[in-house]
Amino acid sequence: MEKSLLLCLLLFTAYGYVLAHYNSPEPLVSTVSKNPILPIFTFTLNTNEEFFIHIGGPYIVRKCTDGLPRPIIPCGSPACATTRRVNPYQCPPTQNTIINGRCACKATVFEPFQRICNSDQFTYGGSLSMSTLNPRSPSVTFNNLYYLCIPKPFLRDFPPVVFGLMGLAPTALAGWNQLTPPRLGLEKKFALCLPSDENPTNKGAIYIGGGPYKFRNIDARSMLSYTRLIKNPRKLNGYFLRLKGISVNEKPILLAQNAFDFDDKSDGGVTLSTVTFFTTLRSDIYKVFVEAFSQATSDIPRVKSTTPFEFCLKSATTPFQVPRIDLKLADGTIWKLFTANSMKKISADVSCLAFVNGGDTAEHAVVIGMHQMENTLLEFDVGRSAFGFSCSLGLVNASCGDFQTRL
Known part of the structure; x- marks a missing residue:
């Protein structure tokens, strides 16, 4: 048997353990799917909203098609300054806008498939919920998250079920960081297992906030x-x-x-x-x-x-x-x-x-x-x-x- 396969098998068996008594804070978790129309991976928030996984995206992007006004983030605020530091390098610097006489922060997202830049209001509010592995607290709801609000359909060629983009870049406003506030006691990390494209029904998983990564009742961190x-x-x-x-x-x-x-x-x-x-x-x-x-x-x-x-x-x-x-x-x-x-x-x-x-x-x-x-x-x-x-x-x-x- 090849050495690398033997090593993987040894890690899989020798370090695996049942997680029934694991007492650390439970990570957030969701099923990952590969979209049959475009080769993108998505996972579910709010029980029925699919978000596109983009590890190079600096923040969360959401469709805002209801026409309602959104809270203003002042141009001089720390949050707005952060968006400037992580403006996609492929795009020109973002220009702010005026809403009701106030300077309102705008941010830019780079659409990676058509390779175009799209700017609009950077805002906060609403809520997002995500499942956990804790049966006593099966989901966690997050309020007042920062996100880029795109009023027109974002990524026009994307399937209608894709509600937004979950940016997972190593930035302060990225999704993994906003979904691991100190009160939850979670680690500043996320994990992906992307399903193979050989079978469109295959599923994967995303964990936000650390392990255990439950794999056939063992902790797959031992395989890393x-x-x-x-x-x-x-x-x-x-x-x-x-x-x-x-x-x-x-x-x-x-x-x-x-x-x-x-x-x-x-x-x-x-x-x-x-x-x-x-x-x-x-x-x-x-x-x-x-x-x-x-x-x-x-x-x-x-x-x-x-x-x-x-x-x-x-x-x-x-x-x-x-x-x-x-x-x-x-x-x-x-x-x-x-x-x-x-x-x-x-x-x-x-x-x-x-x-x-x-x-x-x-x-x-x-x-x-x-x-x-x-x-x-x-x-x-x-x-x-x-x-x-x-x-x-x-x-x-x-x-x-x-x-x-x-x-």
């Missing part, structure tokens, strides 16, 4: 390896990792020593995204990586490429397996990507390498996309600047749907 989150001074809304190398079939690919570093303009670096479908590599990295992968799969027949992929293989055998891809992180941890996360099945007998060429002038060296995150437990411990990741749950014959969001 950790690395440090680093900051990008110009892009405060992103989660960045320090990547030292990529290996294919345990052989490092040959790259410049600083290939993954930020440059003097804060471009480059390695980030994570829930709005990027497949991991994207800058051209200099991508070309070397694909060449190494090509050599490691020389015994598998090639087939014609399929947009957006450039490297595709005949996958007639069952099960179809390709060499493992390792992302070697700065502190010695390794994020291992097996076939389910490294390949995308296109048809019954064709699978493509699920990595995309970002071009010579790509904004980042590497953007780790949704496909590589699926069916893996990911913890964003913002309070401790740490990122935790499990092995692929498929290695233990499990899926994100095995996480418990109800007792």
Whole structure:
């Protein structure tokens, strides 16, 4: 048995424990779904409102279509000043507005699919409720949260059931921070298990405020390896990792020593995204990586490429397996990507390498996309600047749907 699989199995069994007597504050939890129309992940608030998960969004965005006036946040307030610090770098600085003779704060959201900026009133009020794992207190309601109010339908191509955007960036006004007030005693973190797209009925889970992450009556925190989150001074809304190398079939690919570093303009670096479908590599990295992968799969027949992929293989055998891809992180941890996360099945007998060429002038060296995150437990411990990741749950014959969001 491969060492990494054996390690994952040992972690799964040796450190798991029944959580019936866990006395820590209960985290907030909800089921995650992959939308069948657009490749986005959503979860439920207020029992019937779906919110789009965006780990690069600096705050909560809600549709405001009732035409009612909203409370004004003064232009000179600390909350308004915070929105200026986390204004999406893709968008111009936001200009405030005048409402009833008062200067009212406006904020901007960047729509990642059409790549447009949308500004409107930044406000507070209303309520949002979210489930917990505590049977004695099955939900918690939050009042007077700060949010960006978009009166016209936000993200016009989104399905009608998507009520808003839950920004989960490492910012003061992000959803995870507003939903973990001191009174609840929760940790400043959130965790995601994004369902695989192979079956549109698959479900996942989101936890806000820490563990336990209930997985077949064990605590799945035991499955996590950790690395440090680093900051990008110009892009405060992103989660960045320090990547030292990529290996294919345990052989490092040959790259410049600083290939993954930020440059003097804060471009480059390695980030994570829930709005990027497949991991994207800058051209200099991508070309070397694909060449190494090509050599490691020389015994598998090639087939014609399929947009957006450039490297595709005949996958007639069952099960179809390709060499493992390792992302070697700065502190010695390794994020291992097996076939389910490294390949995308296109048809019954064709699978493509699920990595995309970002071009010579790509904004980042590497953007780790949704496909590589699926069916893996990911913890964003913002309070401790740490990122935790499990092995692929498929290695233990499990899926994100095995996480418990109800007792």
